Amino acid sequence: MMGDVSAPPVMADVAAADTPDVRKARGAFFTPDAITSFIAQWAIRSAADRVLEPSAGDAAFLTAAVERMRRLGDAAVFVPEVHGVEIHEPSAAVARHRVREAGGIAHVEVKDFFDVQPAPTYSTVIGNPPYVRYHGWVGTARTKSRAAALRAGVPLSGLASSWAAFTVHSAQFLRDGGRLGLVLPAELLSVNYAAPVRRFLFDHFARVELVLFDSQVFPEAEADVVLLLADGYNHGPTDHAVIRQAVDASGLATLADGQRWAPLDPAGKWTGSLxxxxxxxxxxxxxxxxxxxxxxxxxxxxxxMVTGGNHFFTLSPAKVAELGLPRGELRRLSPPGSAHLRGLTLSTAMLRRLGTEGKATSLFYPGDQPSPAARAYIEAGHKAGVDDAYKCRVRRPWYRVPLLxxxxxxxxxxxxxxxxxxxxxxxxxxxxxxxxxxxxxxxxxxxxxxxxxxxxxxxxxxxxxxxxxxxxxxxxxxxxxxxxxxxxxxxxxxxxxxxxxxxxxxxxxxxxxxxxxxxxxxxxxxxxxxxxxxxxxxxxxxxxxxxxxxxxxxxxxxxxxx
Ligand SMILES: C[S@@+](CC[C@H](N)C(=O)[O-])C[C@H]1O[C@@H](n2cnc3c(N)ncnc32)[C@H](O)[C@@H]1O
CATH class of the missing domain: 3.90.220 (Adenine-n6-DNA-methyltransferase TaqI; Chain A, domain 2)
Structure with missing residues (x-):
């Protein structure tokens, strides 16, 4: 890790360069003190613990770690050293400065975390990984993150947000028995792409604890988050998690005992835990x-069914009349969307009513010998480029939707x-x-x-x-x-x-x-x-x-x- 060699950063310059959009693109939202100190207290058990924060930002966790270590050691003489990685140089400079002010030394490496080779030397990895959804998590950033997760045996789909690979890569820095304390989006519990992460946690840790909140704890981000407290790395597997519930961040100080929750399949959704x-x-x-x-x-x-162009293939009664299409070239259709399916039945009378309201209740489906009206419509579709849509290009003839x-x-x-x-x-x-x-x-x-x-x-x-x-x-x-x-x-x-x-x-x-x-x-x-x-x-x-x-x-x- 890089040493602490910077001069105190000029905070105003850092703030000026770092607009909300720039911060959002790298998932930079900062964690409230009540959460960082709670996680530091849980994760750090001795003044000699080695601590890493993988996306350190301005050192919200590292300063909490230093405070915790000073309490555990002899505060008069002990200067805790902590480690961090941060992709954004100005944030790293602020991080070093803040840790020094808290009485510690920060070794913050300015690097993409996925370029850091994991050495399993840390007692604990704590932090709040960046949350960038898959459509923003693209290019080499995504490729590198997936490769890092795969090296740890966790295949992630292209739909995974940034935090998933961060979680897996973070664990690779833990020594045996180490602890992972992360703030993660609540989608850890539910989304399909997180299934391999859920399994990874149960497979590798001896104990998994989750803290859920009744209300939002990230006012700025309006985020729904969970705290992951995973203990005993490489001493797993475990067959259950302990779920604890806090009203909000201040409720962490008086957290009640949790309830034990054992999923049938750890890769399955954890929403049952809620x-x-x-x-x-x-x-x-x-x-x-x-x-x-x-x-x-x-x-x-x-x-x-997939038509390849609903605007062309689905027709309202008025459109059918305008085109002069015979009944034999149409199929009865539940119109696109599902707003009309809020009752117990879809009857022919309802379809008729939907049709008079202008909804597309017919599917265009000409036979082998299209009528003149159908031929004219097909030609119009061709001119409008409907046949260029992928689904149309790959079928013969392009204008006949495969029926179910x-x-x-x-x-x-x-x-x-x-x-x-x-x-x-x-x-x-x-x-x-x-x-x-x-x-x-x-x-x-x-x-x-x-x-x-x-x-x-x-x-x-x-x-x-x-x-x-x-x-x-x-x-x-x-x-x-x-x-x-x-x-x-x-x-x-x-x-x-x-x-x-x-x-x-x-x-x-x-x-x-x-x-x-x-x-x-x-x-x-x-x-x-x-x-x-x-x-x-x-x-x-x-x-x-x-x-x-x-x-x-x-x-x-x-x-x-x-
Ligand atoms: C959610 S913020 C958390 C910051 C700090 N840990 C906290 O809790 O307040 C995420 C941080 O990750 C950093 N980051 C984003 N992508 C990164 C990457 N690939 N490697 C290292 N840091 C990254 C961002 O610059 C941002 O500071």
């Missing part, structure tokens, strides 16, 4: 008793509140803005009639938050393989409560139409779970609270600009 055990228990029990199962038991969920059979149920994949299942009564085809659920022969009749209704229960809603993922704008996205494991009432339970469900159908439909999802869910809960004594109302309140908390967290995460 759900208190009393809220998880009903689903566990209902599954064990056979009252709940996965959506895949009912049928297969698949991606919808009409699905039994449609599943909305991007959701502000919760994923919805709708019976495709109209037998309309669907595009990739929704997923199709193809029920098995055995469950088709029951599923088409009652599964969308039965799925509107509190347990299924909570589980959607656990299997899905937060997307831009706080939207809950669900992919087919996530939908496969989404908890649903079992065919046996739905069959046994079929009459009760039929009796509430109209009331539930009215609530949905009025946009009162949670009121609709209460009616379904009563008919499906409470009245037949599958669950009691008090435990469902826990389930509803947990679901509301997860939904709140995903909305908060969406506001992050870190």
């Amino acid at each position: 759900v208190p055990p009393p809220a998880i228990e009903p689903l566990r029990r209902l599954r064990e008793e056979g009252a709940f199962t996965n959506l895949q038991t009912w049928g297969e969920t698949t991606l919808g 059979p009409a699905a039994d149920l449609l599943l909305t994949c991007m959701n502000a509140d919760t994923p919805r299942l709708t019976t495709n009564q109209a037998r309309a085809l669907h595009l990739n803005s929704v997923h199709g659920v193809y029920l098995s022969d055995e469950h088709r009749e029951l599923g088409r009639e009652l599964l969308p209704l039965a799925s509107l229960n509190s347990v299924t809603l909570l589980n959607a938050e656990m299997v899905g993922r937060a997307y831009g704008g706080g939207v809950l996205k669900i992919e087919p393989r996530e939908a496969d494991v989404w908890a649903m009432p079992s065919p046996a339970l739905v069959a046994s409560q079929a009459d009760a469900l039929r009796a509430i159908r109209a009331a539930v439909a009215r609530k949905l139409q009025a946009g009162q999802l949670l009121e609709a869910v209460e009616i379904v809960d009563r008919a499906l779970l409470v009245n037949p004594h599958q669950a009691d109302a008090a435990e469902l309140v826990q389930v509803q609270r947990a679901r509301a908390e997860l939904a709140r967290r995903r909305m908060v995460r969406s506001q992050r600009v870190r």
Whole structure:
């Protein structure tokens, strides 16, 4: 590491050069004292510990480390030495200066952290890695970071944000038994690209602890973060993590005991760790008793059709009339988007209404001998360059979209509140803005009639938050393989409560139409779970609270600009 040789930096110059945009591009947001001192106190156990901060910024962690080491040593004579890496020279200069003012010596190397060869010599690595999303984390920065993670045996996809590789590379600097104390975005718990990082932590550390916050602790960045406290490097694996909850950064001083949480698969999403055990228990029990199962038991969920140009291939009735296209060259279509799938069924009457509102309810699908009207439209498409789109270029003829059979149920994949299942009564085809659920022969009749209704229960809603993922704008996205494991009432339970469900159908439909999802869910809960004594109302309140908390967290995460 580079020595401390700089003169005190001129702070005003540093600030002037470092605009908010420049800082954002390298993920520079600085950590509040309550967090740096909490992590330093946890991570540093002796004045002789060797401490590294991999993205030191202006030494928020290194100064906390020096203060901690001075308390552990003889403050009168002891001058702690700490190590850092920072890519931004002016920040490194500030870092050295601040550490000196705190009574220590900082060896801050000005370098890209991924260019630093790891030597496993540190007792602890602490810090707040830069958070740059994959679309900003590009070029050699990303290539180098992925290569570093891979050298540690962790393959990261191109979708990974910067913190993922930082976490893995940081651990490579630990000696056996060392401790990693990092501030990480809460997406560590949920995003698919972080799965190898989650597994890495369980595989390599003897103890993994997470601290979650009820409220935002980064006012500037509006970030939702977790603290990772991983202890006993190379003494793993562990099969559980301890989850502790703080109200905010000041709550770290009086943190209550945590709860033990053991995921079935450490690479799976850790969002389950956010759900208190009393809220998880009903689903566990209902599954064990056979009252709940996965959506895949009912049928297969698949991606919808990709046209290569919805503006050309999907047509409103008015457009069809204008073009003079015959019916035989059209297929009935659930219009692009999913705003119309908020009720229990998509009927032909609804499609007609959508059509009169100008929605595209037909797919252009000419046969081998296109009509003159279709030929003219194809020619117009060619002139407009529709056939240049990749999906069109790779198929013959370019203007015929490969069809999928009409699905039994449609599943909305991007959701502000919760994923919805709708019976495709109209037998309309669907595009990739929704997923199709193809029920098995055995469950088709029951599923088409009652599964969308039965799925509107509190347990299924909570589980959607656990299997899905937060997307831009706080939207809950669900992919087919996530939908496969989404908890649903079992065919046996739905069959046994079929009459009760039929009796509430109209009331539930009215609530949905009025946009009162949670009121609709209460009616379904009563008919499906409470009245037949599958669950009691008090435990469902826990389930509803947990679901509301997860939904709140995903909305908060969406506001992050870190
Ligand atoms: C979130 S800030 C944290 C700063 C400080 N550790 C704190 O907690 O206040 C991230 C820091 O990482 C630095 N950084 C970004 N990319 C880096 C890289 N590839 N190597 C080293 N430092 C980097 C940024 O300049 C910024 O100072």
